[in-house]
Amino acid sequence: MCRVRVWITQRHTKDVKNDTYFCFELDCGMLWLDEIIRMNGYPEETYYVTTDDGYILTLHRIPAGKDDRGPKEGRPVVFVAHGLFCSSADFVVSDPSKGLGYLLADAGYDVWLGNYRGNTYSRNHTYLDPDDQSGGFWDFSWDEMAKYDTPAMIEMILEHTGSMDLQYIGHSMGTSTYFAMPHYRPDLMNKIRLAHLMAPVAYVGHMESPIAWIAGFGNPIHIILEWLGIGEFLPNTLLVDCLASLFCQEGLTQGICSNIMFIFCGFDEPQMNKTLLETVLHHTPAGSSTTTILQYAQEVVSDNFAGYDWGSEEANLQHHGQISPPIYSLSEVTSPVAMYWGLNDWLAAEEDVERTLLELPNLVPGMEIAVEYPAWNHLDFLWAIDADKYVYKPLMENMEKCRLQDCTNL
Template sequence: MGPGITMNSMSYIDRGNKSLAFFLANAGYDIWLVNWRGTRFSRGHVTLSPDNRKFWKIGFHDMAVHDLKTITNLVHAETGRKAIYIGFSMGSTVGFIYNIREQKSAEKTLKTIIHLAPIARFDHSTSLLKYLSPLWPLVRPLIMIIWNGEVFPYNKHSTFFCRPFPFQIKLCESFLKPFFGRNLQHTDPLTYPITNIQNRDSIATGTIDHYAQIIQSNRFAEYNYGVIENLKKYHQAKPPLYEFRELTLPQIMFVGEQDIMATIEDTRKIYDLIPKKSKCGYYTLKNFDHSDFVISKNAVEVYYHKLLSAIQDTDSGRCRNN
């Protein structure tokens, strides 16, 4: 299970039985939790320290072709079985790239990829992040000076203003809605103070660089190093696209109707580009926005059971092509 951007694996477990990992574990599944490079649970490196700017040049391409590849190979070696990968938000971006760029490894170690609020296109996104992306080149130098390339370093005290009273929760959630969606009815006042502290984590400048490029170019492509470096690395002026038609594993998508980041229009476009043999289900969730996938008090009723049914189908070799 791969978490989203600025998140760690706590997002799958820190709400007890309301958490997706516990729900699936109670259904009998063995759960392996991923923590992307740079989060507080994954800061080790053979030669680089998190205090070194080079440590933060990593992006989701690296997470796909190195980190997720290594993780799935480990799980396969330990269990002797193919796993089902579930990726939320950026975790889905990583899943797409892993299957596209590392097909042999993905086919050897994975049975299916399930995308929750998949991020790869921003054509119809109305998220404030999309409109702020042109400003990123101006903000980036300040990030390098202040945090040395680490964006939003984890600090449990940084969420002080979002807890513990209901009006504080609503205020902070209202602040986030222009980025992720317009729905407040799913916010869980009992667990929000916990998720607000536990889920949030660091992200690398390299990851934001890459997303900003995708938004500005309107191309789901590899990192753009500039024409000269692109010619050296890719042997072409523009970075190569990640082609959805090259996906080989069964793909299942869950999308929130009120998600303004991973919109229904964009995710449906992605699903339509996937080869027919790899289409295994496209599900829309009523009144769900982007963050609801990990914080909704109604997650069990709205999508956990649908997700479990989809997992059981694909685990048995059945595929719902819709």
């Protein structure tokens, strides 16, 4: 719980009509991200970028540390990309001593937190309506995030800061989009000083998540869409209850077994900060399309790292410019890469991570890090009590190494 001075006005209204205010205990989960960052004493700037296909994405910037009085210009730049069901909030809802966004800012970085199409902060388009489930807004998978969203955010950041390059940090789906991006924009590989990929998801043939269970139903797409939602990912209560009974252990902290993200990604109770849980549940799941989930399910069946199959040559031609989905090649990921993975990850199984490692052409020596905690899972990279110890400390050491030297050909 967070003590914060709140003006008694309508929610999100910034205008204050008189000098009366009250102080009371307010759950951080009820605040917008810019308010959370400022409440913790950090500067925040909000930016918007429009993709080539019309989606309006929000980026949150922390340009300096909490007590940093130095110039904000000229700092090394880092872009942080969230994972499945998530948003930029996941990197700053923790205490500043634990939240990755704050740690990076305090270490002297110019921190940019991105949001992919369809989540809480990027639910907007130049003409499509997100409330119209069949109106076109939700006709995307993470292919479009790799093709449009990631490049648009990277280019906007570089243009605004004047930096020649940046470091990239991706988690979960934020690694999938990075792996696929050079298929569409190989030129951007030269703009990435070092890519840090946490819980990397390319191949998913050994996935243990309930997504693999959904994949077992094959192609009765009308039944799957009825369960998961047509357009926006809005699973019905029967499916959530069914998955919870199959995959969620009894006795876990209240709220976990009713939250689809924890059902899909797993839960490491010893590493979960119980006081943070209520805030996390307010912010996640943050929203996405059903086809984003189904793309991973298709990959479980095919055991390929591939684009989403829209079910017909005509639809594939519309989305991919070819009659079949593209097969992504990890050999195209030519930027320097550092990898961080857990040994108890339902989405990024160790066998699949090892296959990915073997195919990456520019993995920096010594930057292949399996977390030294046997039960480390997919979401521990975000909120685990010891995330700073097991992940962020070596990650930031790698950042500093490649900030000081060119890691392209180490």
